[in-house]
Amino acid sequence: MSVQHLSSINNAFISTVDHLPTDIIRSLWLVQSCNIEINKLEEELKAKDNMSASEFTVLKMQLNRLYAEATSEAQALYNQLVTHKITLKDELQQLQSVSKNRNTSTIHPDKLKQQLEEHYKQHPLASFEKQPKAPIKLVLKVSKKKPTKKKEKLAPYVPPPPIEDPVDTTLYCFCKQPSSGDMIGCDNETSCPNGDWFHYKCVGIMNRVQALPYTTGKKPWYCSEYCRHQVARRRRRR
Numbered sequence: 001m002s003v004q005h006l007s008s009i010n011n012a013f014i015s016t017v018d019h020l021p022t023d024i025i026r027s028l029w030l031v032q033s034c035n036i037e038i039n040k041l042e043e044e045l046k047a048k049d050n051m052s053a054s055e056f057t058v059l060k061m062q063l064n065r066l067y068a069e070a071t072s073e074a075q076a077l078y079n080q081l082v083t084h085k086i087t088l089k090d091e092l093q094q095l096q097s098v099s100k101n102r103n104t105s106t107i108h109p110d111k112l113k114q115q116l117e118e119h120y121k122q123h124p125l126a127s128f129e130k131q132p133k134a135p136i137k138l139v140l141k142v143s144k145k146k147p148t149k150k151k152e153k154l155a156p157y158v159p160p161p162p163i164e165d166p167v168d169t170t171l172y173c174f175c176k177q178p179s180s181g182d183m184i185g186c187d188n189e190t191s192c193p194n195g196d197w198f199h200y201k202c203v204g205i206m207n208r209v210q211a212l213p214y215t216t217g218k219k220p221w222y223c224s225e226y227c228r229h230q231v232a233r234r235r236r237r238r
């Protein structure tokens, strides 16, 4: 049996669980109902003593037709099972060869990732140099002269590690996606539960002009009523 294209894998198994049981039941049911009919006609044949020749011929023809039908149905079922067995065997062979190849020649995704990271550490791409997430906001926040707790913790200058993960995979925003394009920060800075930074389009800000009141610090911007209340409550407590 030749090994078919890999996309055919699973077809035999799906048909095993999906079609085959119904096909078997239907065939067996057909054979059985033929047999019931045959028994009935044979009883009739035995019971009648004085049967005309034409009556006998009709009955005999009916019986022959039923025999033929039952036999051909059983034969068809047998052929189907034989073919199905061959297909399953073929599928099994394909799966075994796939799993063997996987063990020997395919690189595990984790290993591949590690190799790539290693490569980019040695040959960094210019386009991967880390950029601030939201340049405008970051610059202007510094001018607010209202250092957050976060910044106080980071007070002593620590030179950035020479090698950094080239891609920022942190998830932000309500959409739980990485940083991209212009983003605005929630002013519930220390405890925003929604990801701290938000894509303009996700929070209904059309452009930088519209964001200006917030990015210049004239107005606080909160991602949600929850964050607004949190900050208000903290102010009251002070």
Ligand SMILES: [Zn+2]
Pocket: 172, 173, 174, 175, 176, 177, 198, 199, 202
């Ligand atoms: Zn978003």
Ligand SMILES: [Zn+2]
Pocket: 186, 187, 188, 192, 193, 194, 196, 222, 223, 224, 227
């Ligand atoms: Zn928030």
